[in-house]
Amino acid sequence: MLKIPDIKVPVVEIPFRKNIRLFIKREDLIHPEISGNKYWKLFHNVNNYLAENPQNPLLMTFGGAYSNHIAALSALGKIHNIKTVGIIRGNELEYRWKENPTLRFASENGMHFCFVSREDYRDKDALSEKLKNEFPKALIIPEGGTNLAAVEGIRNMLNSDTQDFDYLCAAVGTGGTVAGISKFAENHQKVIGFKVVDDDSLHSRVSELSGKENFTLIDAHFGGYGKISDENIAFINAFSREFGLQLEPVYTGKMMRKLFQLVEEGYFPQNSKVLAFHTGGLQGIAGANEMLKKQNRAVIEKGVSS
Ligand SMILES: Cc1ncc(COP(=O)(O)O)c(C=O)c1O
Incomplete structure (x- = not known):
């Protein structure tokens, strides 16, 4: 049987230039191999x-x-x-x-x-x-x-550390994670899902799984699911150098890049407290880098991940 891990994952602040406060919840640290969501x-x-x-x-x-x-x-x-x-x-x-x-x-x-x-x-x-x-x-x-049991499990990502945030953010693939966040968010919280898949059916899927309409889905596929552009690699490498946190190219790298763009565009009201979930997936970097090397392109640098 799987147990509730005996670890409280940290919520770390990403120092930011604009007038919001941005934090990341390190759900990737929940387990070394069954990571994050x-x-x-x-x-x-x-x-x-x-x-x-x-x-x-x-x-x-x-x-x-x-x-x-x-x-x-x-x-x-x-x-x-x-x-x-x-x-x-x-x-x-x-x-x-x-x-x-x-x-x-x-x-x-x-x-x-x-x-x-x-x-x-x-x-x-x-x-x-x-x-x-x-x-x-x-x-x-x-x-x-992703199914209803998965959505129930996501409830464990929300706790007293997440309750005060105005916005909760997560990358969206099949929709189960953001549906769980939406279902168990506090009434005052807004949920943003960053779609890394170009799939118009996701909104209805998430709303069916969550039963709530407290969420917005925003496109963050940057060229399509699993497509890794040089700009995305540059973003991930700059992010890990500046903040000491490793992102991966399919989910969290794209979520964070789009989130930074939203902040720059003034999407969030002043003084908003924004929380993004780091949902793990760092195992995928090795495969991405093998492909990038074959194409003679820049690779994802190994940053600090814990
Ligand atoms: C690292 C990472 N982030 C986010 C997601 C998206 O989760 P979901 O498929 O529940 O939308 C996945 C897929 O499970 C993932 O591996």
Whole structure:
């Protein structure tokens, strides 16, 4: 069973030029391998399942080659001695997955892979149905871990340290994290989700999962999901040099870049207290850097992350 970690993660101030106060909650420190929001999205999903299926548990989920969620689930499987299977987007990876640091890590943790074509992967409902028929006792966790149980788990990211902020910010992929923040935010708080995916269906998804309309979703995909521009790399490197905090290129780097832009544009009223959640995912930097090196481009420098 997953436990509530015995650690209170710090909330650190990012000294800023404009007339707001900006803080980061280091949710990435919640666990060394099941980092940030991943821990909380899996928390009730896995615990509810284990309570009902203590014998031979099997966890299955979906993800791309660089997925933080795949990495996190594989680590959870290893730590708790549970079999895990990753349904991975892209059957071209079947013979090349060892070149990918995330999949190497997941495999070392004991995860088995099933590679599916991008076309089949798109119809995840059909894939889930197939898996349910084949493995009726398995827990089939949706992509990104997002469902109602995940939203409940995100409640643990909010506590007395977060209550006084005017704005709560998080990167949005599948929407579960920001839905949980929205659901459990205080009445006076506004929630901003920074969409790193160009997906118009996210608003209705988040509102369905949260049941509230206290949130705004803002585009922060900067060219598309997983696309890493030189400007984003420069931003991440400048950020870690100036503030001693490591961001990654797919979620937190894009959230923070857009957040800085909003501050510059005067989006926030004077003296606002703004909190951004660092949702982890630093494992993805190795894969991003391998790709950047192959393209002879600047890489993400290793900054201080704890
Ligand atoms: C580092 C990081 N930040 C943010 C997110 C977005 O979370 P969600 O998919 O719940 O929107 C993810 C995906 O789980 C992630 O890995």
